[in-house]
Amino acid sequence: MRIAICDDIPKELEKILAALDVYKEAHPELCFEIDQYSTALDILHAVEQGKGYDIAFLDICMPGILGTDVAGEMLAQSPDMGIIFLTISNEYAVAAFAMNATHYLLKPFSQAEFDMAMDRAVKKVMDCAFISLSCVDGMYRIRISEIVFIESQGHYLMLRLSSGEVLRMRKKIFQMFEELKKYSEFIQVGASYIANLSFVRKISVDTMKMYNGTNIPIPRRSSGKVQKAYMNFCRNEAMK
Incomplete structure (x- = not known):
């Protein structure tokens, strides 16, 4: 599975990667290819160049553009993608779920909360896979x-x-x-x-x-x- 992580704070990227490592250990049957992005423009450029993902972790509040806007662009190319939003506030929860987000993680999140988000995203990918x-x-x-x-x-x-x-x-x-x-x-x-x-x-x-x-x-x-x-x-x- 191809996974994209986009967060403008390096420490937050590290936390997501660490949580993914724990999840992978519990699910050795799954194979992940992970790309990291520190700006919304970087991930949008990659998508425009034909890069495709099964699951995307997107920080909602990033400089210059909201994660929900990034998700809209990505879903236009891959409608079955699992989108997991990350944020420190519930302010954008309604907008996130209006886009049919797979999950919404409030920072700081626990490993159990992260695992639940991944379980839902993986299931969505599996159910839609051709x-x-x-x-x-x-x-x-x-x-x-x-x-x-x-x-x-x-x-x-x-x-x-x-x-x-x-x-x-x-x-x-x-x-x-x-x-x-x-x-x-x-x-x-x-x-x-x-x-x-x-x-x-x-x-x-x-x-x-x-x-x-x-x-x-x-x-x-x-x-x-x-x-x-x-x-x-x-x-x-x-x-x-």
């Missing part, structure tokens, strides 16, 4: 959240979608997982499956039962890892 797929019958652009599971069959992958549709593509499963592993809901199960944990109804020592009725076999050597991943996923979902 992937382009070159399948045997053409190109598809689908939401990540539509994928229930992927099964390897010979030289092909069968992608089962929540709609019931099945897409067929020529690709190795480890290559597909490389594309999906940044999304916390996906896990590789043995050598033949990738499962979306959001669609798991029940998990046992040797079987993962999906809501569509499919039973995915869990290899004995992977059982502990898969069950732990599912418990962590459920725990994180419950905290959101």
